[in-house]
Amino acid sequence: xxxxxxxxxxxxxxxxxxxxxxxxxxxxxxxxxxxxxxxxxxxxxxxxxxxxxxxxxxxxxxxxxxxxxxxxxxxxxxxxxxxxxxxxxxxxxxxxxxxxxxxxxxxxxxxxxxxxxxxxxxxxxxxxxxxxxxxxxxxxxxxxxxxxxxxxxxxxxxxxxxxxxxxxxxxxxxxxxxxxxxxxxxxxxxxxxxxxxxxxxxxxxxxxxxxxxxxxxxxxxxxxxxxxxxxxxxxxxxxxxxxxxxxxxxxxxxxxxxxxxxxxxxxxxxxxxxxxxxxxxxxxxxxxxxxxxxxxxxxxxxxxxxxxxxxxxxxxxxxxxxxxxxxxxxxxxxxxxxxxxxxxxxxxxxxxxxxxxxxxxxxxxxxxxxx
Amino acid sequence: xxxxxxxxxxxxxxxxxxxxxxxxxxxxxxxxxxxxxxxxxxxxxxxxxxxxxxxxxxxxxxxxxxxxxxxxxxxxxxxxxxxxxxxxxxxxxxxxxxxxxxxxxxxxxxxxxxxxxxxxxxxxxxxxxxxxxxxxxxxxxxxxxxxxxxxxxxxxxxxxxxxxxxxxxxxxxxxxxxxxxxxxxxxxxxxxxxxxxxxxxxxxxxxxxxxxxxxxxxxxxxxxxxxxxxxxxxxxxxxxxxxxxxxxxxxxxxxxxxxxxxxxxxxxxxxxxxxxxxxxxxxxxxxxxxxxxxxxxxxxxxxxxxxxxxxx
Numbered sequence: 001x002x003x004x005x006x007x008x009x010x011x012x013x014x015x016x017x018x019x020x021x022x023x024x025x026x027x028x029x030x031x032x033x034x035x036x037x038x039x040x041x042x043x044x045x046x047x048x049x050x051x052x053x054x055x056x057x058x059x060x061x062x063x064x065x066x067x068x069x070x071x072x073x074x075x076x077x078x079x080x081x082x083x084x085x086x087x088x089x090x091x092x093x094x095x096x097x098x099x100x101x102x103x104x105x106x107x108x109x110x111x112x113x114x115x116x117x118x119x120x121x122x123x124x125x126x127x128x129x130x131x132x133x134x135x136x137x138x139x140x141x142x143x144x145x146x147x148x149x150x151x152x153x154x155x156x157x158x159x160x161x162x163x164x165x166x167x168x169x170x171x172x173x174x175x176x177x178x179x180x181x182x183x184x185x186x187x188x189x190x191x192x193x194x195x196x197x198x199x200x201x202x203x204x205x206x207x208x209x210x211x212x213x214x215x216x217x218x219x220x221x222x223x224x225x226x227x228x229x230x231x232x233x234x235x236x237x238x239x240x241x242x243x244x245x246x247x248x249x250x251x252x253x254x255x256x257x258x259x260x261x262x263x264x265x266x267x268x269x270x271x272x273x274x275x276x277x278x279x280x281x282x283x284x285x286x287x288x289x290x291x292x293x294x295x296x297x298x299x300x301x302x303x304x305x306x307x308x309x310x311x312x313x314x315x316x317x318x319x320x321x322x323x324x325x326x327x328x329x330x331x332x333x334x335x336x337x338x339x340x341x342x343x344x345x346x347x348x349x350x351x352x353x354x355x356x357x358x359x360x361x362x363x364x365x366x367x368x369x370x371x
Numbered sequence: 372x373x374x375x376x377x378x379x380x381x382x383x384x385x386x387x388x389x390x391x392x393x394x395x396x397x398x399x400x401x402x403x404x405x406x407x408x409x410x411x412x413x414x415x416x417x418x419x420x421x422x423x424x425x426x427x428x429x430x431x432x433x434x435x436x437x438x439x440x441x442x443x444x445x446x447x448x449x450x451x452x453x454x455x456x457x458x459x460x461x462x463x464x465x466x467x468x469x470x471x472x473x474x475x476x477x478x479x480x481x482x483x484x485x486x487x488x489x490x491x492x493x494x495x496x497x498x499x500x501x502x503x504x505x506x507x508x509x510x511x512x513x514x515x516x517x518x519x520x521x522x523x524x525x526x527x528x529x530x531x532x533x534x535x536x537x538x539x540x541x542x543x544x545x546x547x548x549x550x551x552x553x554x555x556x557x558x559x560x561x562x563x564x565x566x567x568x569x570x571x572x573x574x575x576x577x578x579x580x581x582x583x584x585x586x587x588x589x590x591x592x593x594x595x596x597x598x599x600x601x602x603x604x605x606x607x608x609x610x611x612x613x614x615x616x617x618x619x620x621x622x623x624x625x626x627x628x629x630x631x632x633x634x635x636x637x638x639x640x641x642x643x644x645x646x647x648x649x650x651x652x653x654x655x656x657x658x659x660x661x662x663x664x665x666x667x668x669x670x671x672x673x674x675x676x677x678x679x680x681x682x683x
Contacts, residue, residue: 007480011478014474021470205461207427210427211427212479
């Protein structure tokens with residue numbers, strides 16, 4: 001009977017069903033684990049928004065066509081969030097720390113441009129943040145060049161002949177949104193499965209499992225399936241927020257669903273391993289949070305890892321998160337972020353999943369109840 | 372299942388945790404159909420021994436066989452034959468009694484067509500049918516023990532192991548649990564109990580093994596253990612009991628004299644006929660309010676054998 005696959009599958013389903021029931025009864029924790037990934041998504045989105053275009057006041061002392069053209073060039077520089085203010089209002093805003101810079105287009109701007117005389121555009125910068133300060137310092141000269149290229153095309157003889165690798169640009173938010181999806185899946189999966197596994201030890205119910213004739217393999221699979229089902233809830237919520245509210249729509253839905261589920265399997269398996277080895281919920285929670293953030297930052301969350309240092313690239317390639325970001329960016333935006341094919345990346349991820357499953361089974365197999 | 376074999380056979384069993392030896396060269400046999408008690412103070416190695424019997428812990432050396440099956444080679448068969456009631460019950464407290472039993476039935480491969488009837492029968496046996504849908508966390512300690520017992524019996528095991536079955540249980544529930552255990556013997560099941568309560572062992576067990584510091588101190592029936600302890604225990608309540616202690620200790624045939632409030636407890640040696648002399652001696656000194664002569668209980672046997680009280 002015990003070699004019977006039907007019996008082992010029954011154990012798998014019984015363990016999954018039991019963990020699902022247990023999660024439903026522990027409502028507070030379930031709600032928390034459902035919303036932690038969403039919370040991560042919101043937090044990281046706020047981070048993205050905070051690091052976006054610099055709020056800048058423009059004092060238009062000249063309303064002439066050249067002044068207007070210069071304003072337009074600034075607005076197309078992808079660095080400013082422009083607002084027109086009076087000189088007094090702009091001064092008040094920068095003193096209050098509400099804007100990064102005040103750009104003053106002088107009253108004689110049009111006249112001097114027309115006469116081909118030098119003209120100074122006043123820039124006052126709140127330089128408490130180098131990131132924003134440098135954005136302003138880079139974007140103003142760029143705006144001047146753009147202005148001249150548009151208004152006096154004959155004066156600017158050097159131009160850019162751009163060839164794009166992809167048919168469309170991808171914004172910072174849509175790129176990072178996909179990476180955030182990976183960290184949200186990671187936190188949700190690790191927390192859910194890690195705590196479900198550790199709880200068995202904390203409550204001593206592990207004895208019920210270990211004293212049964214069921215194979216450790218079936219118990220492991222069952223526990224992971226249970227966590228997987230619970231984690232699906234938070235995954236659906238995160239995907240809804242990303243697609244509906246943030247507006248990051250996948251170009252390949254099938255890939256998106258497939259890679260999301262594969263990622264969930266990996267994170268649930270890793271969480272089960274964590275819970276089985278550590279056996280106490282509190283450190284599992286702390287570790288899940290502690291692992292997720294640094295791995296997120298080094299795994300190409302903001303840009304391909306090839307843009308970073310060689311050491312960081314080596315570290316990133318050790319962990320599955322890097323490959324998950326690669327395949328999900330492909331699903332959402334069609335990018336190929338490394339030299340491996342999509343199939344190659346997928347095989348690596350399947351390999352991670354299998355190794356983790358084996359590790360969990362071995363960990364449970366080697367487990368004895370010490371006294 | 373193999374026939375005509377011991378239910379449990381331990382041969383030179385040793386378990387070490389680093390430098391600490393929890394079980395030290397333990398050899399004993401539990402026969403089919405008996406209720407066997409494993410007694411010892413906290414930390415004596417009882418639970419470690421049972422963990423090795425159930426395969427939860429691997430011995431450092433030595434061998435355990437359950438119903439003739441070696442644990443290393445036939446772990447699954449052993450687990451199917453064994454029903455366990457761990458000390459901490461290991462119930463899923465957030466789930467109902469029915470869900471706990473249903474899960475256990477799936478883990479032990481009880482056929483789907485029998486499952487419902489067997490769960491109902493077990494709940495009925497332990498008197499929890501009307502609370503089958505309540506969460507276990509809402510149960511009293513006694514109810515949890517009864518449910519854990521029902522779960523252990525659900526897959527119809529031949530050997531049932533109960534770790535401190537009445538620990539923290541009220542007197543009424545304790546009696547009920549004792550009755551269930553005694554009924555198991557009538558069904559031909561073998562029961563292994565670890566307990567700190569000698570009264571419990573005396574009431575239930577056909578044989579008792581006393582272990583201390585991981586070693587077997589003695590193994591016998593409760594009655595024979597008491598006989599081996601020696602003679603009688605004389606309890607005398609008088610006005611000034613302490614005045615006679617030195618003289619009583621000097622009497623040939625007196626093994627021990629202890630004062631407890633206004634009472635003296637005098638333990639005599641086996642074969643001695645010193646009881647009349649004791650009574651005379653105390654009566655000459657002071658007025659006797661109450662006197663009792665009885666056989667020793669297992670607490671006294673344990674103290675005698677190990678030098679420590681059982682509930683240390």
